Structure formats: C-alpha cells, structure tokens
Amino acid sequence: MRQFDIAIVGAGLAGSLAALALADSGRAVALIAPPARAADGRTTALMDQSIAFLKALGLWDEIARHAAALEAMQILDGTSRLLRAPPVAFRSSEVGLDAFGYNIPNAPFLEVLDARIAAQDNIVRLENGVTAANAFETGVELVLDDGERVMAALVVGADGKASRIRDSAGIGVRSWAYPQSALVLNFSHERPHGNVSTEFHTESGPFTQVPLPGRRSSLVWVLPPKEAARLRELPAADLSRAVEERMQSMLGKVAVEGEAQSFPLSGMTAHRFGKGRFVLVGEAAHAFPPIGAQGLNLSLRDIMALKEIVLGSEMAHAGIGERFDRRRQVDIRSRTMSVDLLNRSLLSDFLPVQFLRSAGLHLLSALGPLRSIVMREGIEPLGSLKAFRETLRERVARKQA
Structure with missing residues (x-):
C-alpha cells in the first residue's frame, strides 16, 4: 500500500x-x-x-499570455422596472491597482x-x-x-x-436551486473592450461580459432554463445577434465562437x-x-x-x-x-427589494469611499481594513521622518 x-x-x-x-x-x-x-x-x-x-x-508567467486584465467593471441596469439603478463603474486605479485581476x-x-x-x-x-x-x-x-x-x-x-x-x-x-441557467460562450467583437467588464442586471439575472485577449470577450448570461436552452440551439449568426442586442451594441458587431454551453444554477x-x-x-x-x-x-x-x-x-x-x-x-x-x-434581488418583483437594490447602487455611484471599500472587499476579505491600517502606518512613518 x-x-x-x-x-x-x-x-x-x-x-x-x-x-x-x-x-x-x-x-x-x-x-x-x-x-x-x-x-x-x-x-x-x-x-x-x-x-x-x-x-x-x-x-x-505561463498563464499570463492567455489572460486579459480587468481594469474596470461597470454595472448597468438592463431591466424595464419602475425602479432602475444608475450606472456604477469600479476602476482599479481607485484602489491603487493596475488591474483588479485577470480573466483566464x-x-x-x-x-x-x-x-x-x-x-x-x-x-x-x-x-x-x-x-x-x-x-x-x-x-x-x-x-x-x-x-x-x-x-x-x-x-x-x-x-x-x-x-x-x-x-x-x-x-x-x-x-438549493434557482429558476435559472447560465449560458456560457466566447465571442469576438468589432470595438476594443478597453479591459472593461460590463454586467447588465436583468430581470432573469446578470448578463456579464468579461475581456479576453484581443477583441474578444467571454460571456455568462443568466436566463430562465427554457430560454437558455432555446438560445443555445440557435444558429451562430442568430445567437451573435441576440448577444449584440442584449449588449446594446456597446462592442459593435459580435461573432460567437464555437458552441455555447449552459449550466443549471444552484x-x-x-x-x-x-x-x-x-x-x-x-x-x-x-x-x-x-x-x-x-x-x-x-x-x-x-x-x-x-x-x-x-x-x-x-x-x-x-x-x-x-x-x-x-x-x-x-x-x-x-x-x-x-x-x-x-x-435573488434581481429576480424579485417586490418593490421594497427593488428599492433597496437601486438605493445601494445609487450610493455606490455617488460615494467614492464606499465604492473603495466594496472594491477592496471584492478583491480580498478585510481588504479595506488592511488598506486602512497601511494608510495609518504610512502617515505615522511620514510624521516620524
């Protein structure tokens, strides 16, 4: 043995x-x-x-050549609901980083x-x-x-x-299970993505474009299971058109690469x-x-x-x-x-839940310090606390110098 x-x-x-x-x-x-x-x-x-x-x-070093930097992330309200949130942009430079991370x-x-x-x-x-x-x-x-x-x-x-x-x-x-599936695919596009990831919040869940090297991106599109299955079976040209329309042509003409995959969410x-x-x-x-x-x-x-x-x-x-x-x-x-x-907040039609989600994004859009805390916590648990401690140390060191 x-x-x-x-x-x-x-x-x-x-x-x-x-x-x-x-x-x-x-x-x-x-x-x-x-x-x-x-x-x-x-x-x-x-x-x-x-x-x-x-x-x-x-x-x-071996992985980096396959990866694309994530220098900014933006959230856009893609719903048609009464209470809609403003666009929110997170930039890595706001927290002193060249990039939040990389998509691989x-x-x-x-x-x-x-x-x-x-x-x-x-x-x-x-x-x-x-x-x-x-x-x-x-x-x-x-x-x-x-x-x-x-x-x-x-x-x-x-x-x-x-x-x-x-x-x-x-x-x-x-x-637990969600009444959703994730449609996953990669696509090329006319316009450069600028190392920006865009997440549309929709009634069925997020539609998230993430940069890949060159004029290419990956996509996770959260949908009702029947709709995900329908889109997955579309001809490439029709699926490309659906992706472009959902993105409001932000990246120009889109061409889906290979076969889309779908996964039930749980x-x-x-x-x-x-x-x-x-x-x-x-x-x-x-x-x-x-x-x-x-x-x-x-x-x-x-x-x-x-x-x-x-x-x-x-x-x-x-x-x-x-x-x-x-x-x-x-x-x-x-x-x-x-x-x-x-x-669950994206799926809810309950007005108080929609209000809380919209109000939270309003605050993130308006308050830089709050946005910085959220960004640091997204990168690393207690990241904002560590950054605060480092700032205090630097200030003390400067006073003692």
Whole structure:
C-alpha cells in the first residue's frame, strides 16, 4: 500500500492548484482523479490576491499570455422596472491597482497546471476514481476503482458538488436551486473592450461580459432554463445577434465562437468544511451562481488557508480538519450569502427589494469611499481594513521622518 502525506481527490482547477500549493510545502502529495475531462469553454476571473498566489507558486508567467486584465467593471441596469439603478463603474486605479485581476480561459489554464504537476517530483498522479474512504487513527485509506489502496495522513476533497470524500467524511450539505441557467460562450467583437467588464442586471439575472485577449470577450448570461436552452440551439449568426442586442451594441458587431454551453444554477454549502483528517475545498465545500467573480477566488482562499495550516502542523495530527473548518467558516458563509442575496434581488418583483437594490447602487455611484471599500472587499476579505491600517502606518512613518 502506497502512503502519502496528503491525498487530493479531484483534478479540476481547485484540486490541481491545491496539489501544487501543498507539494510546494514539501509534502508528499497524491493527486487522484480520472484523466478524462469534458471540454470546458468557460473562463475564470481571478482577483489580485489570487494572482499574487499564482505568482508565489511560479505559475503566473505561463498563464499570463492567455489572460486579459480587468481594469474596470461597470454595472448597468438592463431591466424595464419602475425602479432602475444608475450606472456604477469600479476602476482599479481607485484602489491603487493596475488591474483588479485577470480573466483566464479554463482550458489553457488546466493545461498549464497539468504540465507543472507532471514535472513535480513530490506529486504522484493517480488516474483513478475513489470508491471509498475509510478513516483510521493513523490516517485515511482510499480505495481506488482499480482495487489499489492508498493511505494518507490528510485527504483533501476537491471532487465537486457530488463529493464522495464529503460523503465518506459524514459531512452533510444545505443545497438549493434557482429558476435559472447560465449560458456560457466566447465571442469576438468589432470595438476594443478597453479591459472593461460590463454586467447588465436583468430581470432573469446578470448578463456579464468579461475581456479576453484581443477583441474578444467571454460571456455568462443568466436566463430562465427554457430560454437558455432555446438560445443555445440557435444558429451562430442568430445567437451573435441576440448577444449584440442584449449588449446594446456597446462592442459593435459580435461573432460567437464555437458552441455555447449552459449550466443549471444552484447553491450549496457543506455543514462543515473539515472533519478529522478530511478537508473540503472548492465546490466540494461551497457552490453558488457565477456572480461577482467569487467562485474560484474563494476556492483559492481555501487552499491558501490549508497550506498555512499544513505548514504549521504535524501530519500525524488528526485535528487538521477542525482547524480548517474554523478558519474558513466566516469567509465562505458571508460570500455565499452575499451572492445569494444579490441574485435573488434581481429576480424579485417586490418593490421594497427593488428599492433597496437601486438605493445601494445609487450610493455606490455617488460615494467614492464606499465604492473603495466594496472594491477592496471584492478583491480580498478585510481588504479595506488592511488598506486602512497601511494608510495609518504610512502617515505615522511620514510624521516620524
């Protein structure tokens, strides 16, 4: 039976990044997942904190050539309701950054991670599924679908919403569904995007254009499921016209690239994020609609926290799961709640809810300091507090000079 310090189950973006981060800590890591992946045409927007993490892992130079900077984000009210909100623009320069982050296509992102994992001496890639995980006093035994058994001091579940590792650990979930699907596609356009992402708030959910390199962008269009299915089946020319009309021709003529994909929207949070020798990261722990570029950024904060705990722990210690759970509770639950409330506010026809959403965007549009706080919190939890502390230190240093 092969033994490892850490076994990571699931080799998507979260699992692959967890393997590289934890192997970087000097631990012997097994990354366990079948090799086949469905073609993924989606993109991922990573904020400044996440980009810094990729740089620390030595990955950014290879990924950067596929990425487009997000220098500004604007929210436009695309509803026809009585109470409409004003346009709100967030600019990275307002918080002292060249860019909030970068938008990266998932397919080349995964290729970079796969190549780096293959080159790592202390990561063993096992291309099998896991059929069972049995916890013992000294470790966790994983039973693979080819009959092999692997022992690890710590098991990281990065195996998605239907996580077998979560079930094996006896961790329940709270889950819910939305009457929405996300239509996902990439498109080229006549006019330059200027590294600006535009999010239209509509009655069915957000319509979010995010820059890609050149005169190209990715799109997440949240719609009723039947409408998403109808649009997905349209000829490319008709779908391109629908995208252009919804964008009010802001980027000129549009041409959809390849096939559109659609995904039903749902939410889920695990009752806890670690237990004994098990921890959960990514969508094994939390899932919510693709709003506000929070999904993988939250997963990377899972990985950052886990790496810190692993570096400060003996792998023989059986309480890593509980330490990780305590560390991640506030961030995960607060982000899940904020995304859920925003999404539901767009769907609601209740006038007081519409008033609150409109009033909130009015305040963001009018008050620079409030806008700065929101931007910093979107980039990094407690980012506004850290910025305030840094400003105080600079002022004290200037007075003492």
